[in-house]
Amino acid sequence: MTDTSTPESSVSAATSSEAAASEETAEETKKSETVTSESDLFKQSEVAADYIEGLLDILDYDGDIDELISGGRPMVEVVGGRLQPLVGQRGATLEALQELTRLAIFRATGSPSRLLLDIGGYRASRRKELAAVARNAVEKVKEHGDPVRLEPMSAFERKCVHDVVNAISGVQSESEGVEPSRRIVVRAAD
The missing domain is CATH 3.30.1370.50 (R3H-like domain)
Structure with a gap:
């Protein structure tokens, strides 16, 4: 049987199949980036929790640490009594601790973080x-x-x-x- 297609239609068919394959690959890449992103956020919250736990130990404060991801950003909440000094006046100490924790995350992962730190329910x-x-x-x-x-x-x-x-x-x-x-x-x- 002879091929009756023109060279242009062959190119067009090849281009269409390449475009479809490219769209599928882009979709798969986007999905893997989302998974990687979630994984990265979880890693950031783990690093932050470890850092805060170390600070609590050094300062001899007791507190439970919860790691979570909310709104596309890592969060660490410290709950317990006697934590007000870690919040400071109008949250100034809390803001400073958050920045230090973000630096610890950057040092460990090489990526900047949008970590949100809350102590004693102050932010809520x-x-x-x-x-x-x-x-x-x-x-x-x-x-x-x-x-x-x-x-x-x-x-x-x-x-x-x-x-x-x-x-x-x-x-x-x-x-x-x-x-x-x-x-x-x-x-x-x-």
Whole structure:
């Protein structure tokens, strides 16, 4: 039997099959990257937990350490009594410990980390306080129409406020200033 296909149709068929194979390979690569990513996040939380456990031992503090992954980022929570000194005033010591732990992860893995460290449930309770602050600012903006400037906050605190404000229609928030005096301004939406 003779081949009646033209060279162009053969090239087109080959190109189509190569494209399909390339799409399958890209999909498989994406899946393996997701698995690797989860694996990397778990490794980061393990390194962080080991680092924090070492610090607790050195400081002679007792605490249970939970490792988890939430929202695509590794988290370590330390629960126990007598942990307030590790949180510090307005979470300043906690923020410093988080940065040190991120450096320990970078040193062990060679990759930067978005680790979130919580001690004694501080971040959960602070999140509730910040939600109330955000709702209060929104009420003032809606009542008076003038922008409301909040006190300077850490990146974690600003994100909590932005999340609450962005969920409410008719208002918007933006950060202004430079660390450590960076703050949020809540105003009526354009």
